[in-house]
Amino acid sequence: xxxxxxxxxxxxxxxxxxxxxxxxxxxxxxxxxxxxxxxxxxxxxxxxxxxxxxxxxxxxxxxxxxxxxxxxxxxxxxxxxxxxxxxxxxxxxxxxxxxxxxxxxxxxxxxxxxxxxxxxxxxxxxxxxxxxxxxxxxxxxxxxxxxxxxxxxxxxxxxxxxxxxxxxxxxxxxxxxxxxxxxxxxxxxxxxxxxxxxxxxxxxxxxxxxxxxxxxxxxxxxxxxxxxxxxxxxxxxxxxxxxxxxxxxxxxxxxxxxxxxxxxxxxxxxxxxxxxxxxxxxxxxxxxxxxxxxxxxxxxxxxxxxxxxxxxxxxxxxxxxxxxxxxxxx
Amino acid sequence: xxxxxxxxxxxxxxxxxxxxxxxxxxxxxxxxxxxxxxxxxxxxxxxxxxxxxxxxxxxxxxxxxxxxxxxxxxxxxxxxxxxxxxxxxxxxxxxxxxxxxxxxxxxxxxxxxxxxxxx
Numbered sequence: 001x002x003x004x005x006x007x008x009x010x011x012x013x014x015x016x017x018x019x020x021x022x023x024x025x026x027x028x029x030x031x032x033x034x035x036x037x038x039x040x041x042x043x044x045x046x047x048x049x050x051x052x053x054x055x056x057x058x059x060x061x062x063x064x065x066x067x068x069x070x071x072x073x074x075x076x077x078x079x080x081x082x083x084x085x086x087x088x089x090x091x092x093x094x095x096x097x098x099x100x101x102x103x104x105x106x107x108x109x110x111x112x113x114x115x116x117x118x119x120x121x122x123x124x125x126x127x128x129x130x131x132x133x134x135x136x137x138x139x140x141x142x143x144x145x146x147x148x149x150x151x152x153x154x155x156x157x158x159x160x161x162x163x164x165x166x167x168x169x170x171x172x173x174x175x176x177x178x179x180x181x182x183x184x185x186x187x188x189x190x191x192x193x194x195x196x197x198x199x200x201x202x203x204x205x206x207x208x209x210x211x212x213x214x215x216x217x218x219x220x221x222x223x224x225x226x227x228x229x230x231x232x233x234x235x236x237x238x239x240x241x242x243x244x245x246x247x248x249x250x251x252x253x254x255x256x257x258x259x260x261x262x263x264x265x266x267x268x269x270x271x272x273x274x275x276x277x278x279x280x281x282x283x284x285x286x287x288x289x290x291x292x293x294x295x296x297x298x299x300x301x302x303x304x305x306x307x308x309x310x311x312x313x314x315x316x317x318x319x320x321x322x323x324x325x326x327x328x329x330x
Numbered sequence: 331x332x333x334x335x336x337x338x339x340x341x342x343x344x345x346x347x348x349x350x351x352x353x354x355x356x357x358x359x360x361x362x363x364x365x366x367x368x369x370x371x372x373x374x375x376x377x378x379x380x381x382x383x384x385x386x387x388x389x390x391x392x393x394x395x396x397x398x399x400x401x402x403x404x405x406x407x408x409x410x411x412x413x414x415x416x417x418x419x420x421x422x423x424x425x426x427x428x429x430x431x432x433x434x435x436x437x438x439x440x441x442x443x444x445x446x447x448x449x
Contacts, residue, residue, distance in 0.1 A: 113383045120390035127397050130404040137411035146418055155429060162433040165440075191425055195418055202414040210407050217400050220393070222333050227389050230342060234382060237346065241353040248360035286333050 045200060049298055049306050050142040052313045053291060054135040059316035060221070060284045061128035063277055066323065067228050068121035070274060074235035075114035081242075117231060124224045131217055134210075138295070141203045152192040160184035200299065207296035215289045222285035229278045236271045240264060270326070277322045284315040342385050349378045 083090035093110040108115065140146065163180050243264040247257060290308040298306055335343070352375035359368035 111387065113387050116387040116390050120394060123394045123397050126401055127404075130401050130408065133408050134404055134411070137408055137415065140415050141411060146415065147422070151422060151426075155425060158426075158429045158433070162429060165433070188425075195421060198421075199418055202418075206407075206411055206414065213400070213403050213407060217404060219332055220397055220400050223336075224393055224397075226335060226339060227386070227393060230339065230346070230389075231386050234346060234386060237350055237353060238379070241357065244353075244357045245360060248357055250363055282333075 044196075044302075045142045045144070045203065045299065046302060047139065047142050047144060049295055049309045050135070050139040052309050053295060054132065054139050056284065056291075056312040056316040057128070057132050057135045057288075059319045060281060061125065061132055063281050063284075063319040063323065064128060064221070064225065064228070065121065065125050066326075067225075067232065067274065067277055067281070068117065068124060071228060071231045071235060072114055072117045072121055074239065075112075075117050075231065078235060078238050079112050079114055113231075120224075120227070124221075124228075127217065127220060127224070131221075134214075138203065138206065141199065141206065147192060147195045147199055149192070152188045155191075156184045156188040159188060204296060204299055207292065207299070211289070211293060211296075214292045218285045218288040221288070222282050225278050225282045225285060229275060229282075232271075232274060232278065236267070240267055240271075243267065273322060273326050277319060277326070280315050280318045280322065284312060284319070287312045287315065338385075338389060342382065342389070345378065345382050345385070349375060349382060352378065 079090060079093075083094070089110060090112070093108055093112050096106045096108055099105040099107045160181050163184060164177065243260055246252075247260045247264070252260070287308055291312040294306050294308045297304060298309075352371055356368050356371040356375065359365075359371060
């Protein structure tokens with residue numbers, strides 16, 4: 001548990017001070033005590049920044065997927081409208097053919113944009129999913145449950161009981177119950193300290209060595225968001241122009257004109273919200289490498305602030321709010 | 331790749347801005363009931379629109395090519411992290427098993443002692 005590194009160690013040190021066993025055989029326990037004292041200097045790992053990191057990336061993944069779903073739907077609707085209006089090339093683009101020598105393949109002479117968007121959406125989702133998995137694994141490695149005090153308390157109790165019966169069974173002159181208890185406690189505590197140290201060093205090593213990969217992934221994510229914004233704007237341009245052209249029809253009644261304008265205004269309002277989602281997503285990806293770096297810095301110095309993690313979490317909250325607003329609009 | 335727009339993105343953006351101006355010109359002509367001129371602008375704009383669609387599709391394809399490498403790299407990292415978590419869990423299991431074995435040995439010794447006394 002988070003508290004163990006401090007409180008557990010304190011308990012062990014007070015045990016050591018009371019022990020006559022240590023006084024009799026100080027050299028036997030010296031390495032054990034040194035291990036404990038060495039790790040006692042290490043602060044416990046706080047899982048909160050890791051949880052915030054994972055939550056934020058999950059929100060980014062969902063936000064990116066929802067935006068690309070919109071782009072896909074609109075690109076598909078536009079394609080249908082253009083093909084229905086008599087664009088023969090667009091109809092031909094829908095007639096899939098089999099590539100030579102590939103019994104399971106398909107090809108389009110002129111692949112429609114919506115098909116490319118679908119593939120792109122899948123790729124972005126896969127990238128974000130491996131990032132979510134990465135964050136989740138960091139969280140597991142940082143989790144207090146991985147090396148929990150309860151496990152080791154049980155281990156010490158079992159070892160204590162087994163050692164006592166061992167001594168009795170072997171008929172050797174048994175040390176006092178207190179001495180066996182000290183041995184069990186120190187032994188398991190040293191082992192726990194060793195594992196906690198290993199947990200911490202594995203986490204630090206992972207965070208440091210993966211920083212360039214996270215930087216690349218974040219840049220890719222940001223690039224995907226800019227491409228999505230471009231595609232979304234492209235669809236908006238088409239939809240809004242269609243409405244404006246409908247409005248410009250000479251024989252339109254006043255009420256029809258008003259209805260068309262209302263539709264145009266609603267389209268604008270939705271677009272403004274959708275593009276803000278993408279802006280927030282882009283900012284999240286931009287913040288990601290620094291937030292990742294901060295996880296490592298926070299491990300080294302638990303007293304330092306975590307402004308980038310907080311910013312990332314703030315962006316995740318914004319994304320959630322914007323999604324809610326867009327859902328209400330639906 | 332960086333967090334800023336690439337040259338290609340800037341080119342598409344300027345083509346889209348040009349296309350938008352074409353749309354606005356077409357709408358103005360229709361509002362003035364200059365249908366023939368509006369149709370001509372529409373045709374030119376439709377060609378530009380098709381080019382923009384192609385370029386956006388290309389950007390998506392290029393992105394996918396780059397992402398594939400990153401996805402593989404991250405998947406490899408995840409495997410290493412899983413191993414690190416598993417290693418710690420394994421060491422705890424080993425310790426628990428060792429303690430259990432000590433307990434089992436106690437029982438075995440006790441039984442053996444009874445057997446020896448009985449002989």
